[in-house]
Amino acid sequence: MRKLSFLLAVIGIVVSIGLVAWFGFDGVVAAVESAGWGGFALIIAWQMALFGVLGLAWNVILPTERLRRRLWVPVWGRMVRDCAANVLPFSQVGGFIFGARAVTLHGIAWPVATASTVVDVTAEFLAELAFVAIGLGILLARAPRSDLAVPVEVCLGLAVCATFAFAWLQQGAAPLFARIGKRIAGRWFRDAKDRLDVVQAEFGLIYGHTLRLGVGFAVHLLGWMGTGVAGWIAFRLIGVPIDFDDALAIEALLAGAAALAFLVPVNAGVQEAGYVGLGAIFGVPPELSLGVSLIRRARDLAVGVPILLLWQVLEARRLGARGDVTTPSA
Numbered sequence: 001m002r003k004l005s006f007l008l009a010v011i012g013i014v015v016s017i018g019l020v021a022w023f024g025f026d027g028v029v030a031a032v033e034s035a036g037w038g039g040f041a042l043i044i045a046w047q048m049a050l051f052g053v054l055g056l057a058w059n060v061i062l063p064t065e066r067l068r069r070r071l072w073v074p075v076w077g078r079m080v081r082d083c084a085a086n087v088l089p090f091s092q093v094g095g096f097i098f099g100a101r102a103v104t105l106h107g108i109a110w111p112v113a114t115a116s117t118v119v120d121v122t123a124e125f126l127a128e129l130a131f132v133a134i135g136l137g138i139l140l141a142r143a144p145r146s147d148l149a150v151p152v153e154v155c156l157g158l159a160v161c162a163t164f165a166f167a168w169l170q171q172g173a174a175p176l177f178a179r180i181g182k183r184i185a186g187r188w189f190r191d192a193k194d195r196l197d198v199v200q201a202e203f204g205l206i207y208g209h210t211l212r213l214g215v216g217f218a219v220h221l222l223g224w225m226g227t228g229v230a231g232w233i234a235f236r237l238i239g240v241p242i243d244f245d246d247a248l249a250i251e252a253l254l255a256g257a258a259a260l261a262f263l264v265p266v267n268a269g270v271q272e273a274g275y276v277g278l279g280a281i282f283g284v285p286p287e288l289s290l291g292v293s294l295i296r297r298a299r300d301l302a303v304g305v306p307i308l309l310l311w312q313v314l315e316a317r318r319l320g321a322r323g324d325v326t327t328p329s330a
Contacts (some may be wrong), residue, residue, distance in 0.1 A: 014269070015272065028287050038282040043233060043299050046226075050223055054082070056133075060212050060215050069212070077108075078308060080311050084308065087266065088265075105315070114143045116206060125259070126220075130224075135252025135253045139249050177302040224252070227251050228248035237295075242282065250284075257274045271293050275293045276289050
């Protein structure tokens with residue numbers, strides 16, 4: 001699997017470079033520069049606000065009142081999760097593991113972190129399906145004969161079936177989540193294998209609160225809509241007079257493509273090709289679409305690198321304080 005991810009990343013990088021070269025390096029750079037430092041700061045600020053929304057969605061499903069009063073903890077975990085997925089050369093699964101690990105440093109037990117991460121990812125994916133459906137509706141209204149319509153409809157149907165099946169299995173698939181727990185616990189817990197049955201109990205607590213799950217889904221959908229706003233801001237900053245609903249559709253369908261390509265680290269190539277193809281449907285020149293993609297990459301680096309470095313500093317201090325890298329503190 002690691003070799004496959006590495007190969008897909010290399011192919012994606014080649015595709016990205018090829019697209020920039022094909023449509024003109026100067027034009028792409030000019031599009032990026034037109035956003036200006038002030039515009040770039042606005043994009044970063046909006047992303048930080050989105051972290052707050054996504055952290056709130058995770059916080060909603062946490063099973064105890066004590067944890068819900070510490071909103072900054074899931075927000076921080078969500079920051080680490082997304083930054084790892086967007087910056088480090090791992091698939092999105094790696095981001096889930098790192099995010100769960102990050103919150104365990106601040107008082108959330110690893111069984112709670114494991115179970116809530118899986119449920120939160122499921123709720124987010126259901127919200128993503130709704131978001132993609134909104135984008136598909138806009139696409140069909142703007143370009144009803146688009147070749148993308150049927151493939152997206154088929155993928156949506158399959159994804160809905162798979163997600164509901166996955167959510168159902170979460171309530172009784174202890175072996176599956178035992179394996180996930182082992183990955184998250186890793187070498188940090190000597191007795192991880194003996195404690196994995198606790199994870200299943202946490203699933204029961206989380207799924208016992210249907211209202212919280214519904215609220216978590218709604219907040220995640222709000223977060224996905226926020227990514228549409230981020231895309232609209234980026235397009236407008238580089239001078240593309242795009243309507244908000246068109247920008248929303250591009251971001252929604254791009255999110256669907258990224259979900260299908262979850263094994264590709266940092267969505268290398270997928271993001272660039274997606275922006276070019278979807279932008280063309282809505283009348284955006286390819287060099288400007290690539291400019292938006294590069295701005296998004298720059299944002300991910302500008303936000304992600306400091307956050308990941310801070311996380312590593314916290315990890316080092318935790319390990320140094322307890323003087324043992326294999327056994328968790330009580």
